[in-house]
Amino acid sequence: MKAEDVLKLVEEENVQFVRLQFSDINGNIKNVEIPTQELPRAFERGIMFDGSSIEGFVRIEESDMYLRPDPETFAILPWTTDGIKSARMICDVYKPDGTPFEGDPRYRLKLVVEKAKKMGFVAYAGPELEFFVVPRDPRGFPVAEVLDRGSYFDLLPLNQVESLRSEAAVALRTMGIDVEASHHEVAPSQHEVDFRYGELVRTADNTQTVKLVLKTIAIKHNLHVTFMPKPFFGINGSGMHTHLSLFKDGENAFYDPNAPDGLSRTLYYFVGGLIAHAKEITAVTNPTVNSYKRLVPGYEAPVNIAWSKANRSALIRVPAARGKSTRIEYRAPDPSCNAYLALAVIVAAGLDGIEKCIEPPLPIEENIYAMSEEKKAQSKIEALPGSLKDALEEMKNSALVREVLGEHIFRKFLDLKRREWREFSISVTDWEIKRYLNV
Numbered sequence: 001m002k003a004e005d006v007l008k009l010v011e012e013e014n015v016q017f018v019r020l021q022f023s024d025i026n027g028n029i030k031n032v033e034i035p036t037q038e039l040p041r042a043f044e045r046g047i048m049f050d051g052s053s054i055e056g057f058v059r060i061e062e063s064d065m066y067l068r069p070d071p072e073t074f075a076i077l078p079w080t081t082d083g084i085k086s087a088r089m090i091c092d093v094y095k096p097d098g099t100p101f102e103g104d105p106r107y108r109l110k111l112v113v114e115k116a117k118k119m120g121f122v123a124y125a126g127p128e129l130e131f132f133v134v135p136r137d138p139r140g141f142p143v144a145e146v147l148d149r150g151s152y153f154d155l156l157p158l159n160q161v162e163s164l165r166s167e168a169a170v171a172l173r174t175m176g177i178d179v180e181a182s183h184h185e186v187a188p189s190q191h192e193v194d195f196r197y198g199e200l201v202r203t204a205d206n207t208q209t210v211k212l213v214l215k216t217i218a219i220k221h222n223l224h225v226t227f228m229p230k231p232f233f234g235i236n237g238s239g240m241h242t243h244l245s246l247f248k249d250g251e252n253a254f255y256d257p258n259a260p261d262g263l264s265r266t267l268y269y270f271v272g273g274l275i276a277h278a279k280e281i282t283a284v285t286n287p288t289v290n291s292y293k294r295l296v297p298g299y300e301a302p303v304n305i306a307w308s309k310a311n312r313s314a315l316i317r318v319p320a321a322r323g324k325s326t327r328i329e330y331r332a333p334d335p336s337c338n339a340y341l342a343l344a345v346i347v348a349a350g351l352d353g354i355e356k357c358i359e360p361p362l363p364i365e366e367n368i369y370a371m372s373e374e375k376k377a378q379s380k381i382e383a384l385p386g387s388l389k390d391a392l393e394e395m396k397n398s399a400l401v402r403e404v405l406g407e408h409i410f411r412k413f414l415d416l417k418r419r420e421w422r423e424f425s426i427s428v429t430d431w432e433i434k435r436y437l438n439v
Helices: 003-012 036-044 105-118 160-174 200-220 265-285 339-356 373-378 388-396 399-426 430-436
Strands: 017-023 029-035 047-050 064-069 086-094 122-135 179-184 190-195 223-226 242-248 328-330
Touching: 003 036, 017 036, 017 064, 017 105, 029 036, 029 047, 029 200, 036 047, 036 064, 086 105, 105 122, 105 200, 105 339, 105 399, 122 200, 122 339, 160 179, 160 190, 160 200, 160 223, 190 200, 200 223, 200 339, 242 265, 242 339, 265 328, 265 339, 265 388, 265 399, 339 399, 388 399
Parallel strands: 017 086
Antiparallel strands: 017 029, 047 064, 064 086, 122 190, 122 223, 122 242, 179 190, 242 328
């Protein structure tokens, strides 16, 4: 769609307001709502806002920023307020001089897309979004309790959560997002929504939209959807396993029909780059203190830096499909990440592997979860960082992450996350009270 198409559709559908959306460094969706008569001005000059009030953007003396809506992201919201129809568009952030704001996560991902294009590739991604559904108390606050005892692919009696998933799939389809599957996940009260893969920026846009729709529809059912990676002790956490492929001249660059395993050297080098940079990108793909409660042995979490052509105990898996469907699955990310930044560092790491012809280690086809530490050491299988603090230490020395995020986001991200770690470090938890109060 182009700007003129949007203006015509707004008039035909009697849309009265448009929400201009963008994401901050943490991946939180922000928006400003404008009446539709302001849309021509938004397309022509952008809508000014105070960037100093957005986490990680700019200082107060640099506060004027502009939102420029991307007409291709126009979608009518599948709910109304008092019968008033609204729509949304996702925006790029610009500075007053008309140049892109270097601290806009969407812009950082666009730069990686451009780099891939210069190398002759178009990158595609498809995340699997896991989440928990929990109840709300009488005041409307979420409660850390499971709603069922279901497990993977269970068919539960029709209830609010089943209705929530179905309603979300219909709503997303009306917004132009094809949901390929939704189902109960391994843990109680845990679910997954998979939507059709796409080019990187559109996939990140869609990830943000899926989160928004799920949370909004949950409110209608007096429930809460949480993308917290590990809200409950003793059961699996939520991941965002991400499928990736590269196409060149319309053909899948990861597929080689002449190779015995059907996998090209491009795929091997991409995997080599991901393994080489895995530790330093983890702070971006797993950005919260809680992320590392999921990345522990014993709960099907991808803690081992290895790759495989089959088993799911490795960090990187190559699904069995070949031809146009040849792809890799990077299993570390969790749904608390900023999708724009996470996709940017993942794909950049793989492209670096291609540029430098980084050979990956031999694939590991046995169950790494069952391996002894001695055997892992013999196989040179290292582990991802064990805490946010460790991950930030790896990130701060990474030339690749610094380049991909840009100096602005790189510094702001480290500052925000170091603050988060300090706050966690001085907090007194329930576990400590139970363990030490009688000392």
